[in-house]
Amino acid sequence: MKITIAGTGYVGLVTGVCLADVGHTITCFDIDERKIQELNGGKSPIYEPGLEDLITKNLEAKRLHFTSEPEQAYADADCIFIAVGTPENEDGSANLSYVEQAAIMISEYIHKDTVIVVKSTVPVGTNERIARIIKERVDPSINIEVASNPEFLREGSAIHDTFNGDRIVIGTESQETAQLLRSIYEPLNIPIVTTDIRSAEMIKYASNAFLATKISFINEIANLCEKTGANIEEVAEGMGYDKRIGNQFLRAGIGYGGSCFPKDTKALNYLAKQYDFDFRILESVINVNKYQKDKLFLKAKELFQDFTGKKVTVLGLAFKPNTDDIREAPSIDIIESLLKENAQITVFDPIAMGNVEELFHDKINYANSALEAIQEADMVFIVTEWREIKELTLAQYKESMAQPVIFDGRNCYPLHEAKELGIQYYSIGRKPVE
Template identity: 55%
Template sequence: MRVAIIGTGYVGLSTGVCLSEIGHHVTCIDIDEQKIKQLRIGISPIYEPGLEDLLANNIAAERLRFTTSYKEGLELAEIIIIAVGTPQRDDGGADLSYLEKAAKDIAYHLKQNTIVVIKSTVPVGTNEYIKKIMEEHCRKNISFEVVSNPEFLRQGSAIQDTMQADRIIIGSENKEAAEKVREMYSSLNIPVIVTSTRSAELIKYASNAFLASKISFINEIANLCESVGADVIDVAKGMGKDKRIGEAFLYAGIGYGGSCFPKDVKALLHTAQLNKINFSMLEQTIAINNDQQALLVKKALIRFGSVKGKKIALLGLAFKPETDDMREAPSIKIARSLTQLGAEVIAYDPVAINNAKKILGDIIQFASSVHETATNADAIMIVTEWKEFKDLEVASLIKIMKHPIIFDGRNCFNEDRIRACDIIEYYPVGRPAIVKGMDNERTTSL
């Protein structure tokens, strides 16, 4: 099948690579000339495990190509997938300007009947709106259908999430168009759910909002655990074994970030408000997450009284491991808060340094290793749970610090590893802190 994809961000590029991998002939279109030049020689502009190998293989097999030309890219395309960004507006709604432009460009260059698939995350009613735009700008003798096909990719596992998805959602009022899109995915053998267009649009927002709410809930439980002396890891394990609840997204920490959850929760809340629905649960999900991102700074202030002049080492900058994405990353709020309070901040991340410098480069220092970051630090804050950090030998790490104090925002270490240290102050999330001196040990909370 001949497929054209508009946009080469996380969603567009991952989708294009995977569709070419299962045998389709895919052309990816993007207006960024430098990005297209890189992609043509197999260099990915984003960090995503496994992506570059598939990229190179399918370019070599001549199933995958890249262009800035709509005329070239849309030629003979049976399915056109729109995967452009829908960033958040100031009022919380989705900015559809990139989508509108893509629709007009497609309509202007389209020369054959086709199916236009909107994979971008969009508010309810957007597919109908885009179809009207295209009808206004398309040639009279061309017919097309617009189908909703939301993505559910997680950064850091986008390839796996495409090739081994839990489900594929197809929203359409046209059975033939829905069947054509189903056929495109058929070799993946993934369950397909066909719904109305509006239901498909809402499924994406509802899914992400539910998961975000689940994270905020376990973080509130974590705060309660600290107050009553319970361990949130044990509580979450006990909850997650209940099949009605499930174990996923029950990991307490310093809140969610990234390009999806913050934006999608606010967009769904905006839709509810427009329709005069009181969705207070989403309001609380957002408020809890905002508070949670400030948790480590609050703990540090309780411990030190003031962080002015303190050297604070941040381990992790990306919003999650296995990605270089800094969008809505908790590290941004933490770094800015610490520097505003007079701390000296030095940070390290295995892959996100370059992107972090664009946001934080003028206020913090950057290191090239954990060792460099931790040397003479008054405290370490673990912000992203990279495997490199989880595998650290804690006893050796604290020997190079000025003070052996760790604020663990992702609960990377178990009690045995901490208790093996002679001297340490360890402050996790939702678990009793461990404070060990030369001749005593106690558990406490901040």
């Protein structure tokens, strides 16, 4: 069976590489020729632990191919996965133009029965739209089946997640298509849930909205802890032992970011509005997150008032550790707020610095290490809990900074240590050390 993946981003590339690794013949197609060139040279355009090794291994085994030629990608494919981006439109809805363009391009090249699998996260009803787009354009004698197969991998552990996912969701109205997709995924040995197409589309949004709710919920408990004198770390630990609650996604912080939760919560809310449904919980989840992202900056503003000429360090730029993705990262909001206040900003991230440099150029300074970044700083914001950042000791902050004031959005250090060292330390859901 010939499988093609359209879009070699975080999802398409990882899916393609992992399916090749379990023995399938995979062609990965992208309209970005530079990416394809890099990939053919064995270089990954994105950072994902273990990815480059798997690319090289499967290129050498000739199971994996990269191309920017649509004919080569689509003409002979039995099954085409669409894994292009579905970013946010200004009104919060999902931008489906990339998915639609991919569908139009596919329809120009296929000339035999083909299964089209939509892996991109798309609102309920989109698979039907994609089916219409393709069927309207191809010869009526060609049978086109469309299936929804949403993706649940997490950046930073995408390969592990693909090989060890909790479930695979297949939404289709056709037994045959379900069987074909089962056979593709069989080597992964992961439970498969088969549903109708609309339910599969909804499962993805409902799952992300639920996880975002858990994050906003614990962040609100953290905010209440700050007012009442309770400690969020202890509260979350005590809650997490309850199996009905579970201990994951109970880490209070400075809000969720990344390429999925922010846009998917908004897209689901938009969808609800289209159906005249007032999704009150989701609306609150989104608003809580907006506040949470500004929280550390607002605290600093309350303390310092004027940032002009202040040396401010931002540690951690990616939206979470082990990825270079800075989409909707809280660090970006903090840097933008600080720039408006004329602060002198120095940043450090082990992997995501290049992406941030493309945004801010020479408006901010880029350090080579966390330790270098905090030298002579008037205040430090800890935004992403990379190992390289957590390894800095509070004593090093004390020695290196002009004045030791830390705003820690990830609760990296024990309060008593900050107190013993005389560091002004503001974290999330815990008493300030002043």
